Amino acid sequence: MKIAILVLLGWTLCWGQANECKPSSLNIPGAPYPCVYPDHRVAFRVDAPDARKVQVRLGGAHDMTRGADGLWTVTIPAQVVGFHYYSIAVDGSVMADPATRTFFGSGWDNSGIEIPAPDADFYAPKDVPHGDVRMRSYYSKVTGTWRRAYVYTPPDYESNARGRYPVLYLLHGWGENEQGWQAQGHVDLIMDNLIAEKKAKPMIIVMENLNAVRPGQDASLYAGRGATTRPVGAPAPAPAGPGGAGGRGGFPSNWDKTFTDMMFTDLIPMVERTYRALPGRENRAMAGLSMGGMQSFLTVLPNLDKFAYLGGFSGNSGGGGAGFDPKTSGGGVFADSAAFNKKMKLLFLGIGSVEGPNTKNFSEQLTKAGIQNVYFESPGTAHEWLTWRRCMLDFAPRLFK
Amino acid sequence: MKIAILVLLGWTLCWGQANECKPSSLNIPGAPYPCVYPDHRVAFRVDAPDARKVQVRLGGAHDMTRGADGLWTVTIPAQVVGFHYYSIAVDGSVMADPATRTFFGSGWDNSGIEIPAPDADFYAPKDVPHGDVRMRSYYSKVTGTWRRAYVYTPPDYESNARGRYPVLYLLHGWGENEQGWQAQGHVDLIMDNLIAEKKAKPMIIVMENLNAVRPGQDASLYAGRGATTRPVGAPAPAPAGPGGAGGRGGFPSNWDKTFTDMMFTDLIPMVERTYRALPGRENRAMAGLSMGGMQSFLTVLPNLDKFAYLGGFSGNSGGGGAGFDPKTSGGGVFADSAAFNKKMKLLFLGIGSVEGPNTKNFSEQLTKAGIQNVYFESPGTAHEWLTWRRCMLDFAPRLFK
Numbered sequence: 072m073k074i075a076i077l078v079l080l081g082w083t084l085c086w087g088q089a090n091e092c093k094p095s096s097l098n099i100p101g102a103p104y105p106c107v108y109p110d111h112r113v114a115f116r117v118d119a120p121d122a123r124k125v126q127v128r129l130g131g132a133h134d135m136t137r138g139a140d141g142l143w144t145v146t147i148p149a150q151v152v153g154f155h156y157y158s159i160a161v162d163g164s165v166m167a168d169p170a171t172r173t174f175f176g177s178g179w180d181n182s183g184i185e186i187p188a189p190d191a192d193f194y195a196p197k198d199v200p201h202g203d204v205r206m207r208s209y210y211s212k213v214t215g216t217w218r219r220a221y222v223y224t225p226p227d228y229e230s231n232a233r234g235r236y237p238v239l240y241l242l243h244g245w246g247e248n249e250q251g252w253q254a255q256g257h258v259d260l261i262m263d264n265l266i267a268e269k270k271a272k273p274m275i276i277v278m279e280n281l282n283a284v285r286p287g288q289d290a291s292l293y294a295g296r297g298a299t300t301r302p303v304g305a306p307a308p309a310p311a312g313p314g315g316a317g318g319r320g321g322f323p324s325n326w327d328k329t330f331t332d333m334m335f336t337d338l339i340p341m342v343e344r345t346y347r348a349l350p351g352r353e354n355r356a357m358a359g360l361s362m363g364g365m366q367s368f369l370t371v372l373p374n375l376d377k378f379a380y381l382g383g384f385s386g387n388s389g390g391g392g393a394g395f396d397p398k399t400s401g402g403g404v405f406a407d408s409a410a411f412n413k414k415m416k417l418l419f420l421g422i423g424s425v426e427g428p429n430t431k432n433f434s435e436q437l438t439k440a441g442i443q444n445v446y447f448e449s450p451g452t453a454h455e456w457l458t459w460r461r462c463m464l465d466f467a468p469r470l471f472k
Numbered sequence: 473m474k475i476a477i478l479v480l481l482g483w484t485l486c487w488g489q490a491n492e493c494k495p496s497s498l499n500i501p502g503a504p505y506p507c508v509y510p511d512h513r514v515a516f517r518v519d520a521p522d523a524r525k526v527q528v529r530l531g532g533a534h535d536m537t538r539g540a541d542g543l544w545t546v547t548i549p550a551q552v553v554g555f556h557y558y559s560i561a562v563d564g565s566v567m568a569d570p571a572t573r574t575f576f577g578s579g580w581d582n583s584g585i586e587i588p589a590p591d592a593d594f595y596a597p598k599d600v601p602h603g604d605v606r607m608r609s610y611y612s613k614v615t616g617t618w619r620r621a622y623v624y625t626p627p628d629y630e631s632n633a634r635g636r637y638p639v640l641y642l643l644h645g646w647g648e649n650e651q652g653w654q655a656q657g658h659v660d661l662i663m664d665n666l667i668a669e670k671k672a673k674p675m676i677i678v679m680e681n682l683n684a685v686r687p688g689q690d691a692s693l694y695a696g697r698g699a700t701t702r703p704v705g706a707p708a709p710a711p712a713g714p715g716g717a718g719g720r721g722g723f724p725s726n727w728d729k730t731f732t733d734m735m736f737t738d739l740i741p742m743v744e745r746t747y748r749a750l751p752g753r754e755n756r757a758m759a760g761l762s763m764g765g766m767q768s769f770l771t772v773l774p775n776l777d778k779f780a781y782l783g784g785f786s787g788n789s790g791g792g793g794a795g796f797d798p799k800t801s802g803g804g805v806f807a808d809s810a811a812f813n814k815k816m817k818l819l820f821l822g823i824g825s826v827e828g829p830n831t832k833n834f835s836e837q838l839t840k841a842g843i844q845n846v847y848f849e850s851p852g853t854a855h856e857w858l859t860w861r862r863c864m865l866d867f868a869p870r871l872f873k
Contacts, residue, residue, distance in 0.1 A: 099579055099580045099581070099694070100579060100683055100693070100694045101579070101694055117565065118564075118565060118566075119562070119563060119564060119565035120563075120564040120565075121524070121525065121563040121564035121565075122523075122562070122563040122564065122565055123522070123524075123563070124522065125565075159565075159567070161520075161523070161562045161563060161565045161567070162520060162521075162522040162523040162524070162562060162563050163519075163520060163521040163522035163523065164518065164519060164520035164521075164522075164523055164526075164560075164562045165519075165570065166560070166562070166567035166568060166569075166570050167567060167568050167570065167574070167581065168567075169566065169567050169568065169580050169581070170580075171581075172576075172581060173568070173574045173581045175573075178500060178501060178502065179500045179570050179571075180500070180568065180570070180572075180573060180574045180581065196609055196611075196618040198611065201608070201609045201610070203604075203606035203607065203608055203623070204606065204607045205604035205605065205606045205607075206604065206605045206606075206607075206654070206660075207602070207604055208597055208602045208660070208661075208664075209602070210597075210599065217597040222604070229746060229747065229748075232633045232634075233633075253607070259607075259609070260609075263609075282501055292501070345630060346630065347630075
């Protein structure tokens, strides 16, 4: 009997451990929930003693159940690996879960959860030399405001005091800001690890905020959660077309041109004045995700004298390749494929495999028109940060070679 | 009649403008609320369509009123100038207001509001050379974890490639983290402005996280909002005593010694290896606010061979001066006042005028014992960030002279 109990106890402990959940790495210190199970189900807990209905909003809405202790709980089905934004709705009021750090997306500070990915090693902190991510304030004449860039300088930037470095301008997506690539994307760790393995060249990475409007233009590029009269459900769709009408409902006019103008007038001169940046087109790259990918295409394609590398991660100006005409698309820049290939050292198109065939179609149309390009697909991921971390892992080693 | 209407219209417009509220500078892009009136009343608006009770928690709890449109509003009485944390309670669930950026305090990401201060100019962004605030990852052997420091490098750090700089180690308060001095304190702007006016020496400022525990010590220094079973009301009181028992309920044992050990073993060596820091005690200062002030005293007083400057902003190890004994207090470091005064180039005690007489009493006890010290009082402010910004404004010019 004693032995049977001990065996049962041992089995229970073993079973319990294998099935125990672990607090998400994005939780505030000491918070046991959200808690991620080995099979990627997630348990949430919310303190809402007087509420009648509480939901977790992650993908869809998941009803929570009130316990005898007044705490609401729910365990939601297995989630895709990587980073997800989520929020809590308490009697219809959509707010961030106080148990996690917040992350700026859809124009406000959401909660975030990280489901451990099998390939998480490439963005893990390791015992390798580390670069800095710097917050840099500067004044923009184009927007008439003080702005902030995040600037990654590589590990040897300090010790190599005369070294000069090529520069990648790297953009976030709709509703995010200059913090995204560091906080959600771990771009600093991705680069530290790639550089340590000699897979990528040391480079400066400049991350700025797409939300640039001219003085007097009161419209923010983001709706502003506080400005809405009802909870924001899904984020507004990213703009779909390469320019002109369509897909930009509610955006200030010429939003992309304001950002491009701000880059050339204010940002690039500030960067090249402040940091040891190598000058010239062959030392400049631009890339972005989603709306930031579209912005990159709209900035670079008409300015091939200024950039030699271009990347779009789950976003570009291709419009899915459907209406692609090599003679006129991209302002005619693809018409002479030999000239284009000579100038553009890398045209990179990345996408999550769950996001649909548009980017692949565009890549194939480009190839058919004789335009060299790299197509990269992140297996099993959607329009989310793990797709873009993986894009960066594939993209960065191809730069400045 | 026409004239009367125009006069009335003109007067109304004028009256309307003078009394119009302005969105808080900490709101998310496009959010009209919270909105600050010229007399420092604040209007809040929260979207909670199905809630029965909604409150703003800023100081006390302020009941909101449900409008016909389903939005809850309240205008609260005039607030003290400066930065305040606040939160929203929806049917008893305490969360951040989605209309503002969040700020880490009391162990979680609170909402923040900024009431314009008459002296706000000293932390305003200006057309002067700017330094960087860098995020730096490093591994701590003492805590067995990857940690992050925020490091301010002064404006001429890049151009003066051989220059070496003295270092101030600067700490936040209980429940905050390494982000506080930049995000809530604007220390970078304060320093940029002081350095531009030649009022402070260019220096490196290292900001780290007080929350340091040894491996296997599962206790976080912060309760963790997500770990509580009921909403956290007021933050836990900052520890009051200079050491030993009392005032540290719930903290891991030797919390201050773990941090000190981490500083000497990991942080200072990393800083002096990575940045162009001047070595030696006369080039090292340490200061902090509230619990961080206490930590600074507990680190520096037994280690005068390593530091020559010490500051406590609304926090120190003086215990209000009541039990002060020059022979034994601070481990006996004050017993030989001449020797102490010769070693310690600056002993700075700052406080908000609303915080009570404890710090002034301690300063007077020190003076009576022959210990040179500087007492600074921020007029009209309490245990909040404007007090500490003003402390920094007075403290920084006294360093490294």
